[in-house]
Amino acid sequence: MQDWPRWDRHDEPVTNEEELRWLREFMSRDAAELMRRHGAHSLGIGRLVPDDAHDDRLALLFYVDAAESGSGSVQPVPAELEYLPEGRTEPVAVQTRVVESAPAEFE
Numbered sequence: 001m002q003d004w005p006r007w008d009r010h011d012e013p014v015t016n017e018e019e020l021r022w023l024r025e026f027m028s029r030d031a032a033e034l035m036r037r038h039g040a041h042s043l044g045i046g047r048l049v050p051d052d053a054h055d056d057r058l059a060l061l062f063y064v065d066a067a068e069s070g071s072g073s074v075q076p077v078p079a080e081l082e083y084l085p086e087g088r089t090e091p092v093a094v095q096t097r098v099v100e101s102a103p104a105e106f107e
Helices: 019-037
Strands: 038-049 059-063 080-083 091-101
Touching: 019 038, 019 059, 019 080, 019 091
Parallel strands: 059 091
Antiparallel strands: 038 059, 080 091
């Protein structure tokens, strides 16, 4: 039997629970404004480098429609955003990743 490479890492645990908590807090507090400012139809949390088995950094994912990304009122998504988590006195850098994807259409 051939040993196939693993491409799907969804079942592997997140190693940085504090970072995951910050990302969830950031999304719950600022999702609507971030989506409006950057033209995203959705936000999520995922790995910064999805296919790298040695890189477990997390990122705030911006799902954008490629056809809409050229709009003049939309600001580009920066590589990282600063966020001040609850209970901290210093902001943290939140990595971002853009995923080009059409919005979901429900039947």
